[in-house]
Amino acid sequence: MSETVISLNDVGIRFRRNRRSRRSFKDLFASTRRRTRPGEFWALQNVSFSVQRGEAIGVVGRNGQGKSTLLKLVTGVVLPDEGTVNVIEGVAPLIEITGGFVDDLSVRDNVYLTAGLHGMTRKQIDSRFDDIIEFAEIADFIDTPYKHLSSGMKVRIAFAVISRLEEPIILVDEVLAVGDKAFREKCYRRIEELLAGGRTLFFVSHNERDLRRFCARGLYLDKGALVLDAPINEVLDRYNAEYGIKPA
Amino acid sequence: MLGYFWSILDPLVMAGIYWFVFTVVFKRSVGEDPYIVFLLAALLPWMWFNGAISDCTRAFLRESKLIRSTRIPRTIWVNRLVLSKGIEFIAAIPVLILFAVFSGATINADAVFFPLAILIQAVLTAGVGLIVAPLVVFFRDLERAVKLILRFLFYASPIIYATSDLPKELHFWAAFNPLSGIFSLYRAAFFPGELDWFIVSVGAAMSVAFLGIGLLVFSRTERAVLKEI
Numbered sequence: 001m002s003e004t005v006i007s008l009n010d011v012g013i014r015f016r017r018n019r020r021s022r023r024s025f026k027d028l029f030a031s032t033r034r035r036t037r038p039g040e041f042w043a044l045q046n047v048s049f050s051v052q053r054g055e056a057i058g059v060v061g062r063n064g065q066g067k068s069t070l071l072k073l074v075t076g077v078v079l080p081d082e083g084t085v086n087v088i089e090g091v092a093p094l095i096e097i098t099g100g101f102v103d104d105l106s107v108r109d110n111v112y113l114t115a116g117l118h119g120m121t122r123k124q125i126d127s128r129f130d131d132i133i134e135f136a137e138i139a140d141f142i143d144t145p146y147k148h149l150s151s152g153m154k155v156r157i158a159f160a161v162i163s164r165l166e167e168p169i170i171l172v173d174e175v176l177a178v179g180d181k182a183f184r185e186k187c188y189r190r191i192e193e194l195l196a197g198g199r200t201l202f203f204v205s206h207n208e209r210d211l212r213r214f215c216a217r218g219l220y221l222d223k224g225a226l227v228l229d230a231p232i233n234e235v236l237d238r239y240n241a242e243y244g245i246k247p248a
Numbered sequence: 249m250l251g252y253f254w255s256i257l258d259p260l261v262m263a264g265i266y267w268f269v270f271t272v273v274f275k276r277s278v279g280e281d282p283y284i285v286f287l288l289a290a291l292l293p294w295m296w297f298n299g300a301i302s303d304c305t306r307a308f309l310r311e312s313k314l315i316r317s318t319r320i321p322r323t324i325w326v327n328r329l330v331l332s333k334g335i336e337f338i339a340a341i342p343v344l345i346l347f348a349v350f351s352g353a354t355i356n357a358d359a360v361f362f363p364l365a366i367l368i369q370a371v372l373t374a375g376v377g378l379i380v381a382p383l384v385v386f387f388r389d390l391e392r393a394v395k396l397i398l399r400f401l402f403y404a405s406p407i408i409y410a411t412s413d414l415p416k417e418l419h420f421w422a423a424f425n426p427l428s429g430i431f432s433l434y435r436a437a438f439f440p441g442e443l444d445w446f447i448v449s450v451g452a453a454m455s456v457a458f459l460g461i462g463l464l465v466f467s468r469t470e471r472a473v474l475k476e477i
Binding site: 096101 | 311313314315316317318319320470471474475
């Protein structure tokens with residue numbers, strides 16, 4: 001049961017700070033050296049950890065410290081500039097608020113597209129479609145283009161689909177914060193069900209109660225480095241000590 | 249059905265215009281008879297190449313959201329364009345045959361090379377697409393440059409004329425345009441004289457080279473593309 005499903009080895013990724021900084025053809029073919037070019041910064045560097053199947057991990061850190069980038073690396077939608085990312089099982093990511101849904105397609109088409117890209121057959125999706133729509137509570141808008149939905153509804157349908165995929169690893173970014181209280185509670189109950197079913201969870205949140213509720217282990221990211229990898233309570237204590245609002 | 253109609257209409261209108269200009273207005277000295285079949289045999293595959301490459305300039309930009317959240321092999325975003333335009337081409341072949349029948353062209357044994365031509369063209373188109381698609385992400389101007397190059401390439405390739413209509417000293421160099429070899433293979437089905445194995449083999453080698461360079465460029469730029477879109 002305790003098999004390593006995710007392992008990151010000395011991972012680093014850098015981004016350009018300035019979109020306009022000139023990029024030359026030569027740049028594209030230069031091998032990825034460790035050197036930082038002007039106008040670039042390391043979003044993450046020297047990050048190493050591994051995750052066993054069934055673990056629930058909370059990622060903590062201030063805005064812009066690399067939390068979402070870390071989830072994207074685990075999903076495999078960005079590639080590291082150094083080090084290696086090994087993920088041996090399928091990943092269901094809810095990273096961007098849009099969950100990779102296409103604006104111009106209807107809700108129905110989006111459900112089929114996303115589930116299809118995660119390897120589900122048309123039959124499997126058919127059998128779950130009503131369930132997904134019911135969970136998201138948007139039966140009236142099945143044929144509405146995705147772009148016309150409110151942001152809360154977008155998150156609802158995205159979460160409903162992602163949590164119904166047959167992928168053993170689930171990544172949930174802060175996006176759930178957009179949903180209303182009742183829906184959030186519904187999502188959390190679903191997450192608990194999934195965890196009980198042996199899924200592996202990555203959870204990013206700024207809400208301590210939620211983090212403590214799901215996660216046993218925490219990762220604390222600061223200034224592009226993995227500062228602490230420890231039980232969630234320890235991680236939250238350290239985070240609060242460094243950045244929390246001090247009681248007056 | 250309507251989509252099929254439009255994909256056929258474009259090359260047909262083009263062929264109609266060239267046919268009118270070169271057989272009615274000017275006295276034609278290039279190509280073979282019937283000229284309309286000669287034209288279509290190169291114009292239809294040109295539409296495949298042209299359509300796929302110009303779509304490739306937007307391959308990453310248009311679907312950026314979807315690409316940002318899916319981990320399927322990224323070459324799919326290029327290859328699906330090559331494939332869909334290729335299917336459109338294959339679906340247009342009956343129209344070519346129809347014109348051949350009505351204009352009295354004869355189909356000969358060289359028609360067996362048709363699949364070979366399709367294969368070489370698929371390799372070439374995928375190769376060029378894999379070069380163009382990621383580079384456009386970094387150099388947005390390239391989208392317009394590609395359009396210009398494609399228009400140039402239309403006249404630089406044997407579409408309204410045959411390679412043998414070029415001045416003698418250009419024959420050798422024309423072979424290095426892989427489209428020359430590909431179109432000569434297609435045309436061989438109706439005009440056996442069009443088949444020139446030297447041009448075809450150079451074109452095939454160039455196509456494979458393009459695919460190699462394309463795969464190299466694509467794998468080298470994939471990281472940066474994913475960050476950029």
